Amino acid sequence: MKALLALALLAAAPAAPEQRIDVALSNFKFTPSTIALVHGQSYVLHLTSSGGHSFAAKDFFAAATMPAADRAKLKDGKIELDGESAVDLHFTAPRAGSYPIKCTHLLHASFGMTGKFVVS
Numbered sequence: 470m471k472a473l474l475a476l477a478l479l480a481a482a483p484a485a486p487e488q489r490i491d492v493a494l495s496n497f498k499f500t501p502s503t504i505a506l507v508h509g510q511s512y513v514l515h516l517t518s519s520g521g522h523s524f525a526a527k528d529f530f531a532a533a534t535m536p537a538a539d540r541a542k543l544k545d546g547k548i549e550l551d552g553e554s555a556v557d558l559h560f561t562a563p564r565a566g567s568y569p570i571k572c573t574h575l576l577h578a579s580f581g582m583t584g585k586f587v588v589s
């Protein structure tokens with residue numbers, strides 16, 4: 470009886486639904502380049518690339534809460550997208566602030582392939 474009551478309470482707890490964010494990587498930009506987030510909210514970041522690019526946001530990913538399986542997709546705060554590809558990253562937005570994003574491929578950032586997460 471007590472267990473059933475606990476289950477009922479869990480079921481009634483408001484679950485914050487995960488929000489999806491789509492970001493496209495192309496020559497030489499992130500679309501959108503500014504990603505607005507709310508602290509504590511859960512997201513799935515859906516990245517699609519039309520060519521070879523990377524999505525590097527070291528400070529952001531260091532501060533965000535992520536499932537181990539998704540953190541394992543990162544190397545030094547960066548994920549590589551080779552050719553036409555897509556990847557999902559789940560995370561909970563960290564403390565408020567602005568966190569830079571860039572593509573680390575040679576000259577791509579200087580051509581404008583930069584962006585930022587803005588957490589409020």
Ligand SMILES: [Cu+2]
Pocket residue numbers: 497521522523572573574577582
């Ligand atoms: Cu690039």
